[in-house]
Amino acid sequence: MPNLIKNKSLKELNTFGINSIADNFYELNSDIDIFEFIAEIDKVAKPIYFLGAGANTLFTSNFNGSIAKINTKGIVLKFEDDDYLYVEANAGVVWDDFVSFCVANKYYGAENLIAIPGTVGAAPIQNIGAYGVEAKDIIHMVYYYDIESFTLNQLEANSCKFAYRDSIFKNELKDKIIITKVLFKLSKKPTFKLSYGNINDALKIKGIISPDIFVISATIKEIRDSKLPNIEVIGNAGSFFKNPIISKEKLEELILDFPSIVSYDVSDTEVKLAAGWLIDNAGLKGYQIGGAAVHQNQALVLINKDNASGKDVMDLSKYIQKEIKQIYGVDLFPEVIFV
Ligand SMILES: Cc1cc2nc3c(=O)[nH]c(=O)nc-3n(C[C@H](O)[C@H](O)[C@H](O)COP(=O)(O)OP(=O)(O)OC[C@H]3O[C@@H](n4cnc5c(N)ncnc54)[C@H](O)[C@@H]3O)c2cc1C
Structure with missing residues (x-):
């Protein structure tokens, strides 16, 4: 059975950098560790949360159960x-x-x-x-x-x-x-998808007409780096909310009040709204509750601006959901998992 660590700080194990303390912590470094952990699961304090890199996890408070970090490589x-x-x-x-x-x-x-x-x-x-x-x-x-x-x-x-x-x-x-x-x-053969976002524009600026896999991946990385806050510097979990999917009828209503609303077709009857646009247009960029804030450049990203607690981030997300519902009549759902 893998070693049990008591009262483990999870600060370095979630990209928000929330200092939640887990009562019990296990690291599963091999298939044998996983096998033994499951074989003896009756003895493990519940609830159990399987943790990867914590890049989509918000610890809202201390964790009164067991964290099992999956660390198998290969x-x-x-x-x-x-x-x-x-x-x-x-x-x-x-x-x-x-x-x-x-x-x-x-x-x-x-x-x-x-x-x-x-x-x-x-x-x-x-x-x-x-x-x-x-x-x-x-x-x-x-x-x-x-x-x-x-x-x-x-x-x-x-x-x-x-x-x-x-x-x-x-x-x-x-x-x-x-x-x-x-x-x-x-x-085995290239199947590049370059039409999304500004990949093509970025390649054009570089003067590249026939990009290979190296240029494409490097360019996408550059675009991402220029848009998203670096998790090493500012705690965050990327896009906090999913882009909401609504009917085309609802979109037509919204366009009357918000002509520049951003949407993408997903089917004959539905569209996906850009959640970042909704939050930005609601004037919430930079809005702060406790140590948590809406990122100044990317409204879809909530950040740990100043030693935020998990509750600060949760309260901020609830406030945003309430505002978006009030302004547009649209429900926002978190992409991030609350624990
Ligand atoms: C800066 C930034 C940018 C991001 N950009 C994107 C993006 O472009 N697109 C996108 O889709 N996401 C994005 N994300 C979100 C995140 O990267 C993904 O959700 C990623 O898959 C999370 O991986 P993780 O290992 O950190 O998961 P964790 O947060 O550790 O866990 C997430 C969920 O998976 C479960 N889980 C993890 N491992 C296992 C396992 N082995 N078995 C069973 N359950 C498991 C956990 O219990 C939890 O429910 C971004 C996040 C950040 C911080």
Whole structure:
């Protein structure tokens, strides 16, 4: 059984930098650690929270249970066919190390997901996405332990119920499983997606007409770095809220009052609103509660400005939800998980 650490500060283990104290803390560094932890789960104080890099987690107070940090490493090319390469990574692998591995080897498909903080094991949970690509586009299989039945299972991507920042792991399987490995399917041929955001513009400025995987990933990283606060300097969890999906009818109503509202088509009947625009237009950039604030440049990012507590961030997020509902009649839902 992995070592138990009592009263562990989680400050360095969540990107918000919230100084929550966990009553019990375990680090699972190998498949054997995971196996033993689950085998002896009856003895582990509840509730249990499986933690990756804490890049999508808000600790709202001290944690009166057990944190199990997944720290298993290892990336391996399992097999290949004429068109695809199948790469397996353990859950604790840093996501960006996995993407960098793919880029370095010219395994195509993951490059737009460069520089997203977090671990491989958490990527399927909310189907991470950026610049027109989602984890579901490259996930082939997810391997997990079912904690209750103590069985090792696998789910093919098309059974994971992947949707916008959503999956079966956030719903039916929530709190019931621990993801151990993910098998990815990368392409042998370039399949670049450059139309999203300002990738094409950034490449044009550089005078690059036929970019390769190295230039594309570097350019996307530069764009991200210029837009998002550095987690090493300012605690945050990236986009705090999901972009709300509303009907086209509702959009037409909103356009009458807010002609410059930003939206993207998602189907014949629905659009996705830019949550950042809603917050910015509500005049909330820079708004602060306790030590938590809305980022001055990126309204969708809440920051730990001044030694914030988890409650400060939670109170700020609730205030924003209330204001957005009042102004636009639209519900905002957090992307970040409150613990
Ligand atoms: C600066 C910044 C930028 C970001 N940009 C993006 C972006 O562009 N796109 C995007 O989609 N997200 C983005 N995010 C959010 C974050 O990167 C992702 O949600 C990421 O997947 C979180 O990984 P993690 O390991 O830190 O998860 P954690 O916060 O540790 O955990 C998240 C959830 O996954 C569960 N979990 C973690 N590992 C396992 C496991 N092995 N088994 C079972 N459950 C597990 C946890 O219990 C929790 O429910 C950003 C975050 C930051 C800080």
